[in-house]
Amino acid sequence: MxxxxxTPYTGTNGNGAAGVRMRGVNKAxxxxxxxxxxxxxxxxxxxxxxxxxxxxxKTTILRVIxxxxxxxxxxxxxxxxxxxxxxxxxxxxxxxxxxxxxxxxDIGMVFQHFNLFPHMTALENIMLAPVKVHGQSKExxxxxxxxxxxxxxxxHAANQTPGQLSGGQxxxxxxxxxxxxxxxxxxxxxxTSALDPELVxxxxxVLRDIAEEGKTTMMLVTHEMGFAREVADRxxxxxxxxxxxxGPPADVLDNPREARTQEFxxxxxxx
Amino acid sequence: xxxxxxxxxxxxxxxxxxxxxxxxxxxxxxxxYAFLLFGVDESTRFRTRLNPDPDLTFDWMYFWHMVPLxxxxxxxxxxxxxxxxxxxxxxxxxxxxxxxxxxRPVSWPTAFVIEFIRSTPILVQLYFLHALIRTxxxxxxxxxxxxxxxxxxxxxTYCSEAYRAGINSVDKGQWEASTALNLGPVSKWTxxxxxxxxxxxxxxxxxxxxxxxKDAPLGIAVNATGILFFANAIRGGDFRAVEPYMLMxxxxxxxxxxxxxxxxxxxxxxxxxxx
Numbered sequence: 001m002x003x004x005x006x007t008p009y010t011g012t013n014g015n016g017a018a019g020v021r022m023r024g025v026n027k028a029x030x031x032x033x034x035x036x037x038x039x040x041x042x043x044x045x046x047x048x049x050x051x052x053x054x055x056x057x058k059t060t061i062l063r064v065i066x067x068x069x070x071x072x073x074x075x076x077x078x079x080x081x082x083x084x085x086x087x088x089x090x091x092x093x094x095x096x097x098x099x100x101x102x103x104x105x106d107i108g109m110v111f112q113h114f115n116l117f118p119h120m121t122a123l124e125n126i127m128l129a130p131v132k133v134h135g136q137s138k139e140x141x142x143x144x145x146x147x148x149x150x151x152x153x154x155x156h157a158a159n160q161t162p163g164q165l166s167g168g169q170x171x172x173x174x175x176x177x178x179x180x181x182x183x184x185x186x187x188x189x190x191x192t193s194a195l196d197p198e199l200v201x202x203x204x205x206v207l208r209d210i211a212e213e214g215k216t217t218m219m220l221v222t223h224e225m226g227f228a229r230e231v232a233d234r235x236x237x238x239x240x241x242x243x244x245x246x247g248p249p250a251d252v253l254d255n256p257r258e259a260r261t262q263e264f265x266x267x268x269x270x271x
Numbered sequence: 272x273x274x275x276x277x278x279x280x281x282x283x284x285x286x287x288x289x290x291x292x293x294x295x296x297x298x299x300x301x302x303x304y305a306f307l308l309f310g311v312d313e314s315t316r317f318r319t320r321l322n323p324d325p326d327l328t329f330d331w332m333y334f335w336h337m338v339p340l341x342x343x344x345x346x347x348x349x350x351x352x353x354x355x356x357x358x359x360x361x362x363x364x365x366x367x368x369x370x371x372x373x374x375r376p377v378s379w380p381t382a383f384v385i386e387f388i389r390s391t392p393i394l395v396q397l398y399f400l401h402a403l404i405r406t407x408x409x410x411x412x413x414x415x416x417x418x419x420x421x422x423x424x425x426x427x428t429y430c431s432e433a434y435r436a437g438i439n440s441v442d443k444g445q446w447e448a449s450t451a452l453n454l455g456p457v458s459k460w461t462x463x464x465x466x467x468x469x470x471x472x473x474x475x476x477x478x479x480x481x482x483x484x485k486d487a488p489l490g491i492a493v494n495a496t497g498i499l500f501f502a503n504a505i506r507g508g509d510f511r512a513v514e515p516y517m518l519m520x521x522x523x524x525x526x527x528x529x530x531x532x533x534x535x536x537x538x539x540x541x542x543x544x545x546x
Contacts, residue, residue, distance in 0.1 A: 066447075066451055067450060068450055068451070101453060101455075104450075105453050109451040111444060111447065111448065111451075114444075115442075115444035116448070117462075117467075119466050119467055128462060128463075129452035129454060132455070132458040132462065133452065133453050133454060133458070177452070178451070181452065
């Protein structure tokens with residue numbers, strides 16, 4: 001199924017969260033097609049969890065929205081603005097880097113392997129983008145960074161470098177760093193997959209807090225089905241570069257319609 | 272106040288330019304440069320004031336007597352090396368960045384220039400540079416400056432390859448995080464990529480510094496003064512070769528042993544910090 005059930009509004013909602021509208025997006029790595037004429041809509045403020053077998057392209061969805069991979073064709077709209085295109089006459093033309101940067105400032109991403117800057121303290125990691133990109137003063141950025149660190153429970157680790165932190169702590173700093181630029185949509189790419197099992201909880205708690213605040217749209221790729229059921233507004237089952245089925249998590253998890261979904265959920269539950 | 276922290280309670284770390292260990296090194300460097308700039312005698316007059324033993328046997332008295340002359344030549348060689356290498360470090364980074372450029376009209380000519388300079392001998396380059404500069408009437412540098420420029424350009428190409436390897440060694444995730452934070456190219460390079468790449472490059476740069484010093488006597492081709500010039504001058508004046516050339520070997524040892532030791536220390540320190 002590819003047609004969405006409701007007509008989405010892809011601008012921004014009252015809280016400032018931004019929606020996404022992907023139309024006919026294709027992406028191939030060599031002969032391996034990972035996104036196939038993908039249409040996907042995410043409402044402003046919606047929390048969408050994307051599940052699917054490994055290699056199905058679910059991470060690539062986040063990466064093309066974050067502009068880490070350029071799609072081969074198709075359009076992506078973020079917060080009502082075209083990401084890779086600019087209006088030109090009646091149609092669209094490929095966007096300049098400047099335009100892409102401007103739209104990209106609404107997007108934040110948290111990575112599986114944290115990707116913190118190892119030569120900076122936790123505080124400096126968080127302060128960098130607000131100071132260098134968003135023109136905040138150092139004092140303002142420092143105060144905000146402390147607040148964010150406090151929010152993720154790491155105020156005491158402000159002056160530690162990533163090398164001194166545990167995996168869960170690193171990921172919480174990475175989330176704080178991403179929040180510091182106040183993104184209208186946040187992408188979470190298997191943020192708990194690289195963590196020891198006992199550290200997963202502390203990161204999921206932070207994600208829950210962000211979800212409850214509702215200031216940002218969230219797109220999560222995860223294998224934590226329990227968490228998906230609890231937090232997601234919508235669950236998207238993704239396979240072979242296309243959306244296989246999507247709906248409220250309880251529906252998809254308990255009564256999957258597609259055989260591939262049943263197979264995948266069965267394989268995940270066996271563990 | 273409901274928040275559990277106080278912004279003043281956790282002290283931010285001192286900026287790097289106010290840290291004692293960094294300042295000491297910077298001041299030592301500045302003093303060293305000042306000394307090389309003003310304290311080195313660039314004259315090409317190397318004359319002994321003692322007649323060597325006429326039997327052509329090794330004359331220790333004569334040997335020790337020449338030490339201050341050798342020292343003067345060594346300092347001139349070190350000066351050319353250090354100035355040349357200063358050029359190489361910055362020019363090499365420029366080469367490395369131009370070569371990475373997405374614009375092919377920029378990256379391809381740069382790659383060609385680097386390959387060309389790397390695969391031609393520095394001796395030939397020095398002759399060419401000397402001849403070239405002599406055709407200009409608006410610039411007539413001292414010969415030791417020509418040597419420094421020649422060494423600088425030649426070693427810039429080697430340094431650029433080292434930088435390239437160092438930049439490639441920075442984890443892909445660091446680039447992606449820079450994109451995700453929407454950092455501009457200047458912040459991305461100066462705050463994220465280079466601070467991680469340069470420590471990886473330092474040992475290679477140190478090795479090139481030692482290599483550059485060993486190439487500096489080629490300055491004899493452009494009549495630049497230096498330690499080889501000293502030995503040649505003595506041979507020409509006193510018809511004695513064994514003592515001055517042996518002393519030259521001692522001079523190189525004095526200069527390169529501490530350099531090699533520093534490079535090894537740097538390598539150890541960097542591997543330590545990575546683990």
